[in-house]
Amino acid sequence: MRNKLTKNLNQLLLAIGTIILALLVGAVIISFSGNSPIEAYLSMFNGAFGSKQRFMEVLVKMIPLVIMALGTSVAFKANLWNIGADGQFIMGSIFAIFVTIYSGLPPIIGIPVSIIAAMIGGGLWAGLAGWIKVKFNANEVITTLMLNYIAVYFLSFLVYGPMMDPGGSKMPQTKLIPDAFRLPLFESGNRLHIGIFISLIIVVIMIFFWKSTLGFKIALLGQGEKVTTYSGVSVKKMIVFTMIISGLLSGIAGWTEIYGVQYRLLEGITSGYGSMAIVIALMGGLNPVGILISGFFFSALLVGGATMQRMTDIPFSIVDIVQGLIIIFIIARTAINFKEIKNRIVRRMEHVK
Amino acid sequence: MKKLLLVLMIMLMALSFTVACDGDNGGSSSDKLKVALILPGKKDDLSFNQSMYEGMMNYLDANEDKMELKVTENVYEVSDIEPALLDFADQGYDVIIGHGFQFMEPLVKVAKQYPDTHFVLGTGYKFEKNSAIYDVSLDDGGYQMGVIAGLATQTNKVGVIGGADVSEIYRGHEGFKLGAKSVNPNIQIQEVYTGDWNDTAGAKEAAVGMYDSGVDVIWHSGDGIGLGVVQAAKEKDKYVLGNVADQLKLAEKNVLSGVVYQWKAVLENIFDDIDSGEFLKLADEERFYWITAENEGLNYSKINDSKGWLTSDDLTKIESSWKDLKAGKIDFSVIKEPTK
Structure with a gap:
């Protein structure tokens, strides 16, 4: 118990340290660019928390980001580097909207069916990458990335072609879903929808998931294939299965974005959430609560950065820089492996004794 | 353990909530x-x-x-x-x-x-x-470009390239055809819609193809695609007519004129x-x-005839057609709305 507490606390401190370091190095770069770092960070903070509307927008962005990061974390925990969250998000939303537009089901049945369709879409897309890995030993980093492109262009094909809104003067988007299918908003004037509860519920589910046998098996896969084989679990099945779970979560993220925010499919719907989700998952230490916190941090960074760009002359690229620095520091942290260093120091100190 | 994290997170959220409520700087400093x-x-x-x-x-x-x-x-x-x-x-x-x-x-x-x-x-x-x-109302501008292109062409072939055939662009293109035919009834007109406003490369390809087939003046109706057409004109050393802003700076020898929005x-x-x-x-x-041309929201940039293809007679015709447009004398009723 005590051990776990210090471990979590350590992780939190490390995460905060990483962010501070990234912000500091970022500040140096900003001042090189001729802007004031204090002004940049203040307006970024103000941009995310400066008004109720802005804060609500942070929560709106957080919904898909957290769910996608949770999906990404499932694969990462099994040492499967699924970087195709964007593609899975897109396929999930395509499947969901397909059902809603063409099935004509009443909302009571139609809404649950659309969630399931989103899960199937995302799950199949990631599962496909898993299957290719098992069957042909193709690296999942490459296959998931390639599948992203296929999904993006498939989406373009649909919104420019067969699913284009006939009344939309050739804008690359489908028609709107009926009002009854849209997730309710908390109030008018901002875009926060009840999808926030869905993301919190998924966080809770994931906490229990990692305590279940299935979660344990996935984590075991991350310990190496031999470990898994020795413990009598089929590696191949587990790889495909893990990818499916990972992808279906990203599919749900797509569903919340369509049914809560956009109400239609359109080009560029992911707006780079997938790469953000990877950072969030790593930053959160692949732990559901950690992901929730880092998801909140990153959506504040996103919304604050966008507002900063609107209100001042400081470019949004600063957000990209900070994000990039955080990735570098996380990778450096894993590469350097502090535990080893610490152990050595401890051992040496024991010798001294 | 995780409870601690949860508490921390709730505190963080609560903190940002209070900041959110305090930091409201709604009151404007002036009555501007x-x-x-x-x-x-x-x-x-x-x-x-x-x-x-x-x-x-x-x-x-x-x-x-x-x-x-x-x-x-x-x-x-x-x-x-x-x-x-x-x-x-x-x-x-x-x-x-x-x-x-x-x-x-x-x-x-x-x-x-x-x-x-x-x-x-x-x-x-x-x-x-x-x-x-x-x-x-781009039909005015398109018409004027059509007149200029129709008079300038040496091969009797002109072209027009646009992003998508949405209403105002469509009307502009139809205006262009009308204008070109008004000065040169037997002119051949090639037309391409790239389908994407920012497809600079695609537009360039289309323009190169047109120039290679003998077209020597192209009008483009806007944005990223326009840059591609201007590039093609520069490479092939033919004329291009711009749109929206004066694009002379992009290719001083090849931009003949262009529609300018004000x-x-x-x-x-x-x-x-x-x-x-x-x-x-x-x-x-x-x-x-x-x-419109009438309210001077539309204009055309100064003719920059570096190749000397336009005679002084042509220049008078260009000016008089602009006068007609400004006076609303050109009949555009023949243009039909695009069929969906």
Whole structure:
């Protein structure tokens, strides 16, 4: 118990340290660019928390980001580097909207069916990458990335072609879903929808998931294939299965974005959430609560950065820089492996004794 | 253990909530009209964005005591548009201008939620009680380009390249054909729609193909595609006619002329209506502010005939056709709306 507490606390401190370091190095770069770092960070903070509307927008962005990061974390925990969250998000939303537009089901049945369709879409897309890995030993980093492109262009094909809104003067988007299918908003004037509860519920589910046998098996896969084989679990099945779970979560993220925010499919719907989700998952230490916190941090960074760009002359690229620095520091942290260093120091100190 | 994290997170959220409520700086410092202009691209793109930016700056210079202006660039992704509109409305801006067709849906949605804010949309067709649309009647400009191209061509072949055949571009292209035929009834006209406003490479390919088939003057109807056409003209050393902003700088030997938008003409009308309070009471058909040759919102840039293809007789014809356009003497009723 005590051990776990210090471990979590350590992780939190490390995460905060990483962010501070990234912000500091970022500040140096900003001042090189001729802007004031204090002004940049203040307006970024103000941009995310400066008004109720802005804060609500942070929560709106957080919904898909957290769910996608949770999906990404499932694969990462099994040492499967699924970087195709964007593609899975897109396929999930395509499947969901397909059902809603063409099935004509009443909302009571139609809404649950659309969630399931989103899960199937995302799950199949990631599962496909898993299957290719098992069957042909193709690296999942490459296959998931390639599948992203296929999904993006498939989406373009649909919104420019067969699913284009006939009344939309050739804008690359489908028609709107009926009002009854849209997730309710908390109030008018901002875009926060009840999808926030869905993301919190998924966080809770994931906490229990990692305590279940299935979660344990996935984590075991991350310990190496031999470990898994020795413990009598089929590696191949587990790889495909893990990818499916990972992808279906990203599919749900797509569903919340369509049914809560956009109400239609359109080009560029992911707006780079997938790469953000990877950072969030790593930053959160692949732990559901950690992901929730880092998801909140990153959506504040996103919304604050966008507002900063609107209100001042400081470019949004600063957000990209900070994000990039955080990735570098996380990778450096894993590469350097502090535990080893610490152990050595401890051992040496024991010798001294 | 995890409880601790949860508590920390709740504290963090609570903290940001209080900040959110305290930090509200809604009260404006002055009684000037607060205006936000949101551009989908960069303000110096020598095209659609620049024309609006310059028009707005012109208007601002003349009315500096009455308004303050905030310009935001590069709001292109659809997912960024709605938050930007919401934020400006929430911050108490009086007038919010979304410069582009893709702003239409979010703008109409946000306009409903902020009935006291004035929203202005650059091209489109949907509106609310507190929003209006400014647009270009490109058939005038296209006609003039057609006249110039028809007179300048040495091979009797001209071309026109556009992004998509949406209403005003379609009318521009049809105007071009009319204009070219008015001076040169037997002219051959090639036409391409690339289907994408930013497809510079595709437009360049199309233009190269046209030039190779003997076309020697091409008019392009806008944006990223325009840059591709100008590049092709430079490579093949043929003439190109620009659109939106004066593009002479891009290729001084090859840009013959071009349509120039001067949004200032309608901005004055729009802001006059906002000042007088008429804006909120406009009838549906009055919610469209058109720039035309007549109100000098459309013009053509100075003829730059570096190859000497135009005779002085041709130049007189070009001037007189512009006079006819300004006087509204050209009959455009033959243009049919695009069939869907």
